[in-house]
Amino acid sequence: MSDETPAADDQPLVQVVTGHPSDDELAAVVAVISAKSAAPADPPEPAQPSTWAAYWRTVRTPLRPGPGAWRSSALPR
Numbered sequence: 001m002s003d004e005t006p007a008a009d010d011q012p013l014v015q016v017v018t019g020h021p022s023d024d025e026l027a028a029v030v031a032v033i034s035a036k037s038a039a040p041a042d043p044p045e046p047a048q049p050s051t052w053a054a055y056w057r058t059v060r061t062p063l064r065p066g067p068g069a070w071r072s073s074a075l076p077r
Helices: 023-038
Strands: none
Touching: none
């Protein structure tokens, strides 16, 4: 590294661009940033069960006896 380029350790992590925050305000901002970075990531959404294994697929409409019942038993509803 050359002397002209500052090392990564010399660069501030937080820099106030405008305004003049008090020490308490600056400490509050640093506390919020630290807490947010230390917080665990949101858990992933649980996987939705496949509709292939859904309960409603095992239940069928009752068979109705009568004329033409054999024909209507094979038709989709």
